[in-house]
Amino acid sequence: KAGVTQTPRYLIKTRGQQVTLSCSPISGHRSVSWYQQTPGQGLQFLFEYFSETQRNKGNFPGRFSGRQFSNSRSEMNVSTLELGDSALYLCASSTQTGYDTEAFFGQGTRLTVV
Amino acid sequence: AQKITQTQPGMFVQEKEAVTLDCTYDTSDPSYGLFWYKQPSSGEMIFLIYQGSYDQQNATEGRYSLNFQKARKSANLVISASQLGDSAMYFCAMREVSGGSYIPTFGRGTSLIVHP
Numbered sequence: 001k002a003g004v005t006q007t008p009r010y011l012i013k014t015r016g017q018q019v020t021l022s023c024s025p026i027s028g029h030r031s032v033s034w035y036q037q038t039p040g041q042g043l044q045f046l047f048e049y050f051s052e053t054q055r056n057k058g059n060f061p062g063r064f065s066g067r068q069f070s071n072s073r074s075e076m077n078v079s080t081l082e083l084g085d086s087a088l089y090l091c092a093s094s095t096q097t098g099y100d101t102e103a104f105f106g107q108g109t110r111l112t113v114v
Numbered sequence: 115a116q117k118i119t120q121t122q123p124g125m126f127v128q129e130k131e132a133v134t135l136d137c138t139y140d141t142s143d144p145s146y147g148l149f150w151y152k153q154p155s156s157g158e159m160i161f162l163i164y165q166g167s168y169d170q171q172n173a174t175e176g177r178y179s180l181n182f183q184k185a186r187k188s189a190n191l192v193i194s195a196s197q198l199g200d201s202a203m204y205f206c207a208m209r210e211v212s213g214g215s216y217i218p219t220f221g222r223g224t225s226l227i228v229h230p
Contacts, residue, residue, distance in 0.1 A: 042222045056216060
């Protein structure tokens with residue numbers, strides 16, 4: 001069974017640009033969550049989608065947005081990139097949403113903003 | 115206030131010995147889940163073990179066990195018979211119901227180095 005796939009693995013963008021990251025969950029998983037990991041702030045929850053609907057949202061500005069398609073694949077978009085957006089962006093999928101649901105992570109997309 | 119506290123930034127252990135990684139949490143919600151993840155240098159977060167707030171017994175998964183002390187709000191990870199491949203960052207995480215949403219929070223992690 002294929003794991004969670006994130007593309008691209010590495011990305012370099014210029015300040016002010018926008019970027020779209022992609023996440024393909026494990027087959028059969030309907031929930032996809034996104035996280036930002038930085039040395040300064042650690043691992044922070046961005047948002048979660050379940051069956052194409054955003055179910056949970058972390059404390060991030062509106063420049064961070066996402067969506068989920070009918071096949072459960074998800075994209076995350078960051079507009080007007082800032083230097084502080086440089087981070088490892090992790091995607092996780094699970095069968096459902098809930099406090100007792102384990103999530104399986106992809107290898108992440110490392111975004112560098114210059 | 116931190117919801118998940120991992121007080122050990124770094125830990126060292128000899129191969130084949132056991133090691134305990136500390137995690138304390140803070141919640142007023144009676145329903146919550148506690149998770150441990152391993153993150154090797156490759157970046158991927160690997161799920162290790164889960165403990166539910168209503169579980170009576172400590173969770174175990176192979177060489178991993180979770181020492182769950184609910185009254186102390188403690189969920190320590192015990193790795194038995196450490197292997198060189200266990201060297202990685204370890205994160206404790208909690209998922210609770212917050213206003214109807216299941217927002218996960220992670221600790222800052224503990225770096226484990228296993229010596230031969």
